[in-house]
Amino acid sequence: MHLIRKKRVLGPNLVELEVEAPLIAAKAQPGQFVIIRLHEKGERIPLTLADWDKDRGTITLVAQMVGKTTHQLGLEYDEGDVIADVVGPLGNPSEIKFYGTVVCVGGGVGIAPIFPIARALKGAGNTVIGIVGARTKDLLFWLDRMEKVCHELHVTTDDGSFGQKGVVTEPLREILRTRKVEHIWAIGPAIMMKFATLTAQEFAVPITVSLNTIMVDGTGMCGGCRAEVQGESKFACVDGPEFDGTKVNWDLLLARLSTYKEEEKCALERYLAQVAEAARR
Amino acid sequence: MIRPTQVPMREQDPKARVHNFEEVPFGYTPEEAVSEAERCLQCKRAPCIQGCPVNINIPKFIREIREGNFRAAIRTIKETNNLPAICGRVCPQETQCQAVCTLGKKYEPVAIGRLERFVADWEYEHGVELPEVGKPTGFRVAVVGSGPAGLTCAADLRRFGHAVTIFEALHEPGGVLMYGIPEFRLPKKIVRAEIENLLRMGVELRCNVVVGRTVTIDELFAQGYHAVFVGSGAGLPKFLGIPGENLIGIYSANEFLTRVNLMRAYLFPEYDTPIKIGKVVAVVGGGNVAMDAARTALRLGAERVVVLYRRTEAEMPARREEIHHAKEEGVEFEFLVNPVRFLDSSGRVSGVECIRMELGDPDESGRRRPIPIPGSNFVIPVDMVIVAIGNDPHPLVPRTTPGLATTKHGTVVADEDGRTSREGVFAGGDIVTGAATVISAMGAGKRAARAIHQYLLTKYGHAPVQGA
Numbered sequence: 093m094h095l096i097r098k099k100r101v102l103g104p105n106l107v108e109l110e111v112e113a114p115l116i117a118a119k120a121q122p123g124q125f126v127i128i129r130l131h132e133k134g135e136r137i138p139l140t141l142a143d144w145d146k147d148r149g150t151i152t153l154v155a156q157m158v159g160k161t162t163h164q165l166g167l168e169y170d171e172g173d174v175i176a177d178v179v180g181p182l183g184n185p186s187e188i189k190f191y192g193t194v195v196c197v198g199g200g201v202g203i204a205p206i207f208p209i210a211r212a213l214k215g216a217g218n219t220v221i222g223i224v225g226a227r228t229k230d231l232l233f234w235l236d237r238m239e240k241v242c243h244e245l246h247v248t249t250d251d252g253s254f255g256q257k258g259v260v261t262e263p264l265r266e267i268l269r270t271r272k273v274e275h276i277w278a279i280g281p282a283i284m285m286k287f288a289t290l291t292a293q294e295f296a297v298p299i300t301v302s303l304n305t306i307m308v309d310g311t312g313m314c315g316g317c318r319a320e321v322q323g324e325s326k327f328a329c330v331d332g333p334e335f336d337g338t339k340v341n342w343d344l345l346l347a348r349l350s351t352y353k354e355e356e357k358c359a360l361e362r363y364l365a366q367v368a369e370a371a372r373r
Numbered sequence: 374m375i376r377p378t379q380v381p382m383r384e385q386d387p388k389a390r391v392h393n394f395e396e397v398p399f400g401y402t403p404e405e406a407v408s409e410a411e412r413c414l415q416c417k418r419a420p421c422i423q424g425c426p427v428n429i430n431i432p433k434f435i436r437e438i439r440e441g442n443f444r445a446a447i448r449t450i451k452e453t454n455n456l457p458a459i460c461g462r463v464c465p466q467e468t469q470c471q472a473v474c475t476l477g478k479k480y481e482p483v484a485i486g487r488l489e490r491f492v493a494d495w496e497y498e499h500g501v502e503l504p505e506v507g508k509p510t511g512f513r514v515a516v517v518g519s520g521p522a523g524l525t526c527a528a529d530l531r532r533f534g535h536a537v538t539i540f541e542a543l544h545e546p547g548g549v550l551m552y553g554i555p556e557f558r559l560p561k562k563i564v565r566a567e568i569e570n571l572l573r574m575g576v577e578l579r580c581n582v583v584v585g586r587t588v589t590i591d592e593l594f595a596q597g598y599h600a601v602f603v604g605s606g607a608g609l610p611k612f613l614g615i616p617g618e619n620l621i622g623i624y625s626a627n628e629f630l631t632r633v634n635l636m637r638a639y640l641f642p643e644y645d646t647p648i649k650i651g652k653v654v655a656v657v658g659g660g661n662v663a664m665d666a667a668r669t670a671l672r673l674g675a676e677r678v679v680v681l682y683r684r685t686e687a688e689m690p691a692r693r694e695e696i697h698h699a700k701e702e703g704v705e706f707e708f709l710v711n712p713v714r715f716l717d718s719s720g721r722v723s724g725v726e727c728i729r730m731e732l733g734d735p736d737e738s739g740r741r742r743p744i745p746i747p748g749s750n751f752v753i754p755v756d757m758v759i760v761a762i763g764n765d766p767h768p769l770v771p772r773t774t775p776g777l778a779t780t781k782h783g784t785v786v787a788d789e790d791g792r793t794s795r796e797g798v799f800a801g802g803d804i805v806t807g808a809a810t811v812i813s814a815m816g817a818g819k820r821a822a823r824a825i826h827q828y829l830l831t832k833y834g835h836a837p838v839q840g841a
Contacts, residue, residue, distance in 0.1 A: 115587050129544055135636065135645035136544075161645055177544040179581040308631050308646075311542045311583050312768050313552075315610040315625035325612055325619060330768055344619055347720035351621045355647035362642050 093174040097150055102233040105157035106201065107166045108142070114149030116141075116180045122208040123186030123302065123334050126151065127310040129177040130164060137161050138307045140279070140333070141181060142204035151178075154204035154233070160359040167367060182310050183333045186300070188212040191274035193219040195267060196242065197260050197288055199280025200226050203234055205302060206279045211241040213277075219243050221273075223263050225280075229254035260284065261291045268295040275300070278337065282346050289337035301337040303328045306351060320344050377480035380409040382487055387701040391671050394556040394639070397698060398487075403443070406491040410438040412476060413483045420473040421485060426816035427453045431470055431485055438488055444499070447492045451504060454489075455528040456521065456815060458497065458563045461490025463554060464812045465692050497566065506574050507534025512829045515540060515598040517584045517770060520548020522604030522802030522814035522821075524571060529822030530602075531574045535829070538577040538598075540584050545635060548606055550811070552635040553627070555665050557672070558695075561634075585769030590777070590798060599833070600825045603785060603793075603800040604818060607808050608767030612760055613657065617715030622651060622722040626658070626666045626761035633669055651757025653677045655725050657712055658761035659689040660808075664696060666759045667704045678704050679753065683711040683730050683743040707753075711745065715758065724754045763808050770804070782807060791821030792828075799825055 098110040116126060125140040143152035157166040169175065186209050194213050198206030203224045214220045222242030226232045227250045239245050246263040247255030256263060260280070267273065268291065276299040278288035285301040292299035305317040305328040317328040320341035326332065383399045384390075390397055401409065413435040421431040429450055437446035450457045466472075466486035474482030496502070512535045516523045519541040527537045545551055547564045572578060582588060590601055610625030612618050629648070632638040636646035654675045656667040659682035667678045680699070682689060685708045689696060700706070709730045716724035729749035732741035766783045778786040778794035784807055791799035801817025803809060 115582065119587060133637075133644045135647075160642075177581050179542065179544070179583060180586065182583065182586055308628055308636065309543060309552075311586070312608045313542075313610075314628040314631050315612070316628040318612075318619055320619055325614075327609055330609070344720075348619065348621060350720075352647045352649065355641065355649070359642045359645060359647070 093176065094178045096169055096171055096173050096175065097148075099169070099171050102154065103230045105166065106231060106233065107155055107157070108204075108233075109153050109155070109165070109169075110150045111153060111175060111178060112149055113151045113178050113180075116178065117144040117146050117149050117151050120144040120151060120181045121185035122188060122212045123205070124181035124183050125310075125333060126153070126178055126180030126182060127307065128153075128175055128179075130161060130169065131176050134176065135161055136177075136308055136310065138182070138304070138310055140205035140302060140304075141208065143208055154201055156201040159356045160363045163360060163363060179310070182329060184331075186212070186277070186334055188216050190217045193221065193271065193273050195221045195223060195264060195273055195276045197223045197264060197276065197278040197280070198238075199224075199260050199278070199284040200231065202278075202280030202284070202302075203232070203238070206277060207234055207237055207241065209277050209279075210238065214241050214243070221267060221271075222246065223248070223260050223267075225249065225260035227251065259287070261287050264288060264291050265294070268292070268297055273297050277301075282342065282349060285337060286342040286346075289340070289342070293338055299337040300334050301340065302333045303335060303340070303345065304333070304349075305345070306349065319348070375412055375414075375476070375480065379412070379481045379484040379487075380405045382484075387703070390557065391702045394672060396560050397557050400494055401487055401491040403441075403495075406438055406488055407441060409484050409488060410435045413439070414475055416475045418475070420475065421470040421483075424470040424473040426469065426812045427819055429453050429470075429489075434492065435483065435485070435488060438492060443492050443495045447496045448502070450489060450492065451502075453819075454815070455504070455525050456567055457489050458493035459521070459550060459559060459567065460812055460815070461486050461493050462559050462563075463810075465810060467693060469812070497563075501566075501570060503570055503574055504528065504532055506531050509536070510534040510829070512536065512599045512833070513538070513597055514825060515593045515601045516604065517590075517601065518542075518548055518604040518606055518802075518804075519546035519568070519578065520604060520606045520802065520814065521550060521811045522606070522818040523548065523602065524567065525815040525818030526602045526604060526801065526822045526825075527576045528571055528574065529819055530825060531571075531576055533822070533826045535826070536575075536577075538579060540582040540588070541578065541580045542583040543635065544580050546578055546580060552631045553662065553665070555630065555634055555669050557668070558665065583769065585773040590770065590774045590795075594797065599829055600797045600799065602791070602818070602821050602825060603770050603798065603804055604802045604814070605767040605770050605804045606814075607764035607803040608769075609765045610760065611763045611765060613712060613762065615712060615714050617717055617722065618760070620715055620717055620722040621720055622649065622756055623715060623758045623760065626656075626662045626759050627764065629666055629759050630662070630669065633673070639673055648673065649757070650674050651755060653753075653755045654679070654757040654759065655712075655753060655755045656680045656759045656761055658682065658763075659684065659691060660761065660763070661691045661695055663759075663761035664691045664699045664704075666761050668699055668702055670757070670759065671702055671704065675757070679755070680704060680706045681710050681712060681725070681727060681753075682706065682708055684732060684740060685709060688740045709743065711743065713750065716752065722756065722758055724752045725758060726750055726752050764803075766804050766807060774798070789820065790824035791817060792824060797828065799828075
């Protein structure tokens with residue numbers, strides 16, 4: 093049982109949670125993730141660690157309400173409530189070392205997991221250029237935190253409501269065109285990571301991405317999280333979640349992410365109807 | 374005189390059971406059990422004892438059943454087997470104790486497994502006696518994994534008086550007994566009851582702890598554990614390495630069975646975990662896991678389930694009983710075929726192209742090696758595939774434990790008693806042998822418990838050093 097110590101709404105359908113998990117907080121490293129299960133009937137979903145506090149014994153998660161589980165988390169779980177299961181830290185940590193100049197790209201909810209990576213890279217002496225982007229101003233978050241861990245920060249919105257109008261690959265291309273960059277991290281929707289990879293490839297700069305595949309156990313047992321990397325099946329939970337973006341078969345990844353599209357829709361609609369019904373009573 | 378055949382076990386009708394997840398065989402009544410027990414010759418040599426991986430005194434417990442003394446019978450079994458209700462159901466008795474039964478030379482062997490199950494179930498109904506826990510030794514032992522190896526090792530360590538903590542990665546204990554073996558073959562209430570008994574014996578259980586991630590073996594020693602038993606079991610599923618294996622609709626048996634058994638996806642959307650069942654399902658493989666997957670797919674509503682196996686029925690590693698059950702329920706079999714690629718229909722699997730095989734000379738496993746017949750390719754249209762061709766050992770403990778020797782297959786190197794290359798670290802079950810049976814994992818857990826006990830006494834004398 094894991095107590096929710098703090099909950100904050102970051103934007104429309106976007107919540108930040110500070111959850112008690114002392115064992116995980118003690119071991120967490122940038123790039124790792126946890127699996128949570130809300131309750132006895134819940135599914136296990138992976139969430140990348142956004143932050144942790146060893147002394148408080150807590151971890152911070154940011155969730156975008158897209159499916160039933162994340163909606164339930166956002167709508168029903170408040171400070172003082174408990175999450176049944178939280179397990180981790182899972183996956184291999186990011187390779188933090190001195191590279192020189194690095195770019196950290198966070199798209200949408202991917203801003204959360206890119207934050208601790210940027211912080212650690214700065215700590216390792218790198219010059220860190222941050223790029224964060226979202227569809228619109230309301231979906232941007234943690235700009236203050238990112239500013240602290242980046243030497244410079246570029247912000248984009250698709251609709252131009254804040255920062256530069258456009259997508260994250262635009263400032264990325266501009267930076268790669270004018271500056272010498274040793275390494276890029278990109279975390280966000282698969283489609284964004286795909287295009288960040290294509291941009292990095294144009295300039296032959298190495299890029300690391302974090303794959304958000306469908307998982308069940310997340311510990312190296314079920315094989316559901318497999319992705320094709322350099323023509324081989326790799327398991328995001330124990331071989332990843334970070335991979336060389338240029339070796340990922342993006343189209344296959346995108347297809348596999350849609351495996352349960354109908355079921356996800358059905359579960360969400362059913363849940364929202366229940367919520368509406370409860371509100372009427 | 375002696376009945377030549379076993380007292381048959383009543384079972385659910387195949388037509389009915391294919392629509393439910395209830396257990397298939399009903400178990401013996403007391404009268405049936407006594408009648409079957411009367412078939413035992415009580416031979417002095419008792420080859421069955423040697424045939425049992427945990428050396429149950431089989432003639433003794435059968436004699437006690439014959440005399441109607443069921444309590445004494447279960448006590449006899451429990452001297453060496455902590456989990457009889459599970460073994461009575463999933464042990465391959467036909468290749469172990471029953472294979473060497475003297476009666477079996479002429480007639481059907483004594484139905485030892487069914488008798489074991491009978492007394493174990495009898496005990497549940499009439500009150501379970503917990504094994505006696507030893508006087509506290511002050512030693513602390515960490516057990517990694519709560520599958521059959523870990524559960525057995527933990528129970529025996531408690532009997533020796535050691536303090537035991539089991540670390541389980543998943544949210545529910547039981548390992549493969551919980552996530553792998555379906556309800557219709559091993560009801561989960563039995564597994565839960567066995568774990569409850571272990572807790573009543575004073576074993577501490579900590580779920581959601583992934584050893585190798587949340588905590589490492591070295592950290593466990595630093596926390597004051599005097600020894601560690603690694604029973605982390607099988608890990609990543611093997612795939613075929615053929616084109617199209619990551620298409621939507623292709624599952625590993627581990628994922629498919631975990632979704633259904635552990636996450637209860639068959640109750641979606643009441644439970645949150647989804648599963649997608651095809652109309653025509655191909656199951657690749659010939660072991661018990663393949664049979665479990667095939668029978669589960671039928672129960673979830675597949676119209677046709679076809680098992681693809683590259684050798685013949687005779688070479689199938691699955692238990693005969695399970696093959697028989699699968700056939701009764703309508704599972705189809707294609708023998709001497711091997712998938713060569715999966716067909717893609719806008720990202721989803723739409724068929725499996727197979728090649729026909731013939732059997733050549735025996736390979737290192739002693740079974741005749743399957744050889745492809747050139748030009749014999751054919752396509753089976755399917756919309757779901759379950760790959761059940763085994764697992765690699767779980768990677769996390771070997772990867773994160775410096776000095777722990779492994780084989781080229783990734784299994785942990787351990788001797789007969791579970792001693793590894795690291796002092797104080799013992800291992801047993803699938804993490805050592807690669808995929809094997811529940812009972813062999815239990816046997817390994819048992820031997821390791823004894824070896825750990827000896828190790829602790831030898832190293833520290835009769836009590837641990839204070840503060841160590």
